[in-house]
Amino acid sequence: EIVLTQSPGTLSLSPGERATLSCRASQSVSSSYLAWYQLKPGQAPRLLIYGASSRATGIPDRFSGSGSGTDFTLTISRLEPEDFAVYYCQQYGSSPTFGQGTKVEIK
Amino acid sequence: QVQLQESGPGLVKPSETLSLTCTVSGGSISSYYWSWIRQPPGKGLEYIGYIYYSGTTNYNPSLKSRVTISLDTSENQFSLRLSSVTAADTALYYCARGPSHRAFDIWGQGTMVTVSS
Secondary structure (H helix, E strand, O other): OOOEEEEOOEEEEOOOOOEEEEEEEOOOOHHHOEEEEEEOOOOOOEEEEEOOOEEOOOOOOOEEEEEEOOEEEEEEOOOOHHHOOEEEEEEOOOOOEEOOOEEEEEO | OOEEEEEOOOEEOOOOOEEEEEEEEOOOOOOOEEEEEEEOOOOOOEEEEEEEOOOOEEEOOOOOOOEEEEEEOOOOEEEEEEOOOOHHHOEEEEEEEOOEOOEOOEEOOOEEEEEOO
């Protein structure tokens, strides 16, 4: 099983600031099958990024993904009020697994 | 557009079997993978398993002995059965489309299941 470790656990930032979230895999993620999701209470999870760097349909361009192999990053260039949420990375190359999440909170 | 809706009992007794159904609307269940994911209160997401429209399945190794996912193409639904439940199975259960090259691209709203006597 591929274990994903996200850091930091919590990120305290102000609207307009840049957020950088990290996801490290215990072994190489095949074909960059790495995704990022946004979760808010009472809402369905929202796919942001797939294939490590491809934005899903309707996702604003302030969200970007990068990385390969075992190290991946989600960047939110300028935080909007609606971006404060919990973010999960996921590998879906073999039996899927999720990271433990990073909470982006308002400072 | 394609929408998913989970349904099933919100309360299950310990040692019994949890059964949930996901109804797919706005599109066909054929030619895709379909998954179940859960989130215990205060914790992160946990993949449970998926089924392909051909019937091929994949389960989380930690749950494999207790999980069955099945498909009903005539009803455009897929289902989850989790046997011998305990309080640790209390969670918000989601159904989703995927995995595909676009990961899990469509999710249901989730349904809360509590295991308690």
